[in-house]
Amino acid sequence: MIEYKDVVKEYPNGVVATNHISLRIDQGEFVYVIGPSGAGKSTFVKMMYHQEVPTSGQIKVNEYELESMKNSEVPYLRRELGIVFQDFKLLPRLTIFENIAYALQVIEKEPAEVQKRVTKVLDLVGLADKADNFPNELSGGEQQRIAIARAIANKPSILIADEPTGNLDPETSEGIMDILEKINKDGTTIVMATHNSLLVDEYKHRVIEIEDGKIVRDQEGGQYLNESSND
Amino acid sequence: MKAVTIKRHLRESFKSLKRNGWMSIAAVSAVTVTLLLVGILLSILLNINKVATDVENDVQVRVIIDRGTTKKQEAKLKKQLQKISGVKSIEFSSKQKELKNVVSVYGNEFKLFQGDDNPLSDVYVVSATSPEKTIKVAKKAKKLKHVSDAKYGGASAKKLFKVVASIQRWGVTISILLLFVAVFLISNTIRITIMSRKNEIAIMRLVGATNSYIRWPFILEGAWTGLLGAILPLIVVDALYIWLYGVLSESLAGTSYSLLTPGTFLWEIDLLLAAIGIVIGAIGSGLSMSRFLKI
Numbered sequence: 001m002i003e004y005k006d007v008v009k010e011y012p013n014g015v016v017a018t019n020h021i022s023l024r025i026d027q028g029e030f031v032y033v034i035g036p037s038g039a040g041k042s043t044f045v046k047m048m049y050h051q052e053v054p055t056s057g058q059i060k061v062n063e064y065e066l067e068s069m070k071n072s073e074v075p076y077l078r079r080e081l082g083i084v085f086q087d088f089k090l091l092p093r094l095t096i097f098e099n100i101a102y103a104l105q106v107i108e109k110e111p112a113e114v115q116k117r118v119t120k121v122l123d124l125v126g127l128a129d130k131a132d133n134f135p136n137e138l139s140g141g142e143q144q145r146i147a148i149a150r151a152i153a154n155k156p157s158i159l160i161a162d163e164p165t166g167n168l169d170p171e172t173s174e175g176i177m178d179i180l181e182k183i184n185k186d187g188t189t190i191v192m193a194t195h196n197s198l199l200v201d202e203y204k205h206r207v208i209e210i211e212d213g214k215i216v217r218d219q220e221g222g223q224y225l226n227e228s229s230n231d
Numbered sequence: 232m233k234a235v236t237i238k239r240h241l242r243e244s245f246k247s248l249k250r251n252g253w254m255s256i257a258a259v260s261a262v263t264v265t266l267l268l269v270g271i272l273l274s275i276l277l278n279i280n281k282v283a284t285d286v287e288n289d290v291q292v293r294v295i296i297d298r299g300t301t302k303k304q305e306a307k308l309k310k311q312l313q314k315i316s317g318v319k320s321i322e323f324s325s326k327q328k329e330l331k332n333v334v335s336v337y338g339n340e341f342k343l344f345q346g347d348d349n350p351l352s353d354v355y356v357v358s359a360t361s362p363e364k365t366i367k368v369a370k371k372a373k374k375l376k377h378v379s380d381a382k383y384g385g386a387s388a389k390k391l392f393k394v395v396a397s398i399q400r401w402g403v404t405i406s407i408l409l410l411f412v413a414v415f416l417i418s419n420t421i422r423i424t425i426m427s428r429k430n431e432i433a434i435m436r437l438v439g440a441t442n443s444y445i446r447w448p449f450i451l452e453g454a455w456t457g458l459l460g461a462i463l464p465l466i467v468v469d470a471l472y473i474w475l476y477g478v479l480s481e482s483l484a485g486t487s488y489s490l491l492t493p494g495t496f497l498w499e500i501d502l503l504l505a506a507i508g509i510v511i512g513a514i515g516s517g518l519s520m521s522r523f524l525k526i
Contacts, residue, residue, distance in 0.1 A: 154438070
């Protein structure tokens with residue numbers, strides 16, 4: 001569950017990235033966050049995992065009150081979240097298996113548990129045969145699937161994807177979407193910031209459109225372009 | 232902390248030390264130079280302190296007898312000295328023996344004064360029961376007949392302590408400055424390490440590794456740097472001290488003053504230097520981390 005109440009984020013240089021945003025995303029939802037570059041999408045998403053802190057207003061993610069959160073609590077919030085980026089952020093010196101295992105090791109999971117979880121998520125993203133390869137031996141789409149595998153390895157309740165298909169061709173992007181759909185079907189909430197109109201129109205979900213730091217549309221099963229305003 | 236985690240931190244810290252090659256060597260050298268100077272300063276300071284304390288605790292009063300005093304008069308003087316309260320024991324040192332001491336300290340040239348040319352006087356070496364009593368004993372002894380002077384070490388102790396205090400102040404100031412430089416150099420080295428591992432740190436933070444988990448390998452790396460840097464200073468300070476102790480002890484022989492014996496003293500100073508190395512290493516790297524662990 002994610003809840004924003006009257007959230008304002010103003011940067012020190014005076015730019016207001018989110019301007020009194022309120023919304024609620026329930027457990028198990030699949031939500032697109034769309035809008036032009038610089039509209040505040042990224043800030044909106046970053047506040048979810050406490051990468052950015054709101055200037056005013058309240059943000060609740062699961063049981064965590066983010067606006068009053070102590071720094072020492074942040075790691076525990078993030079263990080309930082999976083985060084995927086446009087640029088994958090895999091470690092080049094580690095194999096695929098090690099990359100995923102790494103995320104579990106640094107939160108001190110038992111070795112047996114790590115082994116089990118990594119095998120499972122590699123199966124889920126269909127790349128079990130690439131376990132011993134290095135990231136640079138994989139295509140962009142495959143790397144992103146590994147990044148997703150890493151994000152869900154710790155069974156997060158929410159998966160946050162910031163432009164996950166931004167660097168990928170349409171076909172590969174569909175492959176990524178199929179995996180996200182699968183994860184969502186298992187009950188994981190998915191919040192995906194994207195520019196990809198094809199995907200938004202093909203895989204129908206709730207659409208939240210942000211412009212100039214404000215939510216201008218919040219529509220279940222909406223299209224990428226706002227038909228009502230185009231009339 | 233789990234055993235797996237400790238193993239992992241240790242492995243990571245060694246790997247990083249190796250990966251940073253020349254930078255690690257630079258940081259180790261900084262610690263080496265610092266600890267070498269601190270070690271030498273410390274040895275000198277502690278020994279000056281020891282000697283000053285020896286002087287202060289010196290209970291001997293040297294009662295110098297007028298030249299030409301007869302044996303009989305000397306025996307009478309001894310009895311009078313024994314009556315002074317606070318006197319523990321009295322030892323006679325003839326002027327021939329006094330000259331021998333001078334020769335042993337200042338060299339054979341003084342052998343010229345042997346026999347009738349001996350300008351020295353017979354001396355009663357009076358030991359007081361406690362350092363505080365020495366002054367009283369000396370004052371009283373001085374008033375006695377046939378006594379030309381009564382000297383005690385305590386007087387020079389006051390002057391000595393002033394000198395020691397100023398040496399200590401300077402020594403401590405210099406040591407602290409050096410330690411700061413070492414901390415700065417180590418933190419800079421570790422900062423470069425951190426830069427090269429920025430991605431790893433970012434990922435650790437995103438998947439929910441705690442700050443202390445992220446920090447540990449770096450702190451350990453700093454501690455190794457400090458420990459490695461301490462090796463050379465330990466060897467040099469030990470060797471130098473053992474050599475100097477041999478040389479200086481000879482000239483101090485016969486006095487009631489002595490240097491700290493190498494056996495226990497070197498152990499203490501070795502442990503101290505190693506500990507300082509480890510601590511400044513860990514602090515240096517801990518400091519450079521903090522910037523990367525903010526949200």
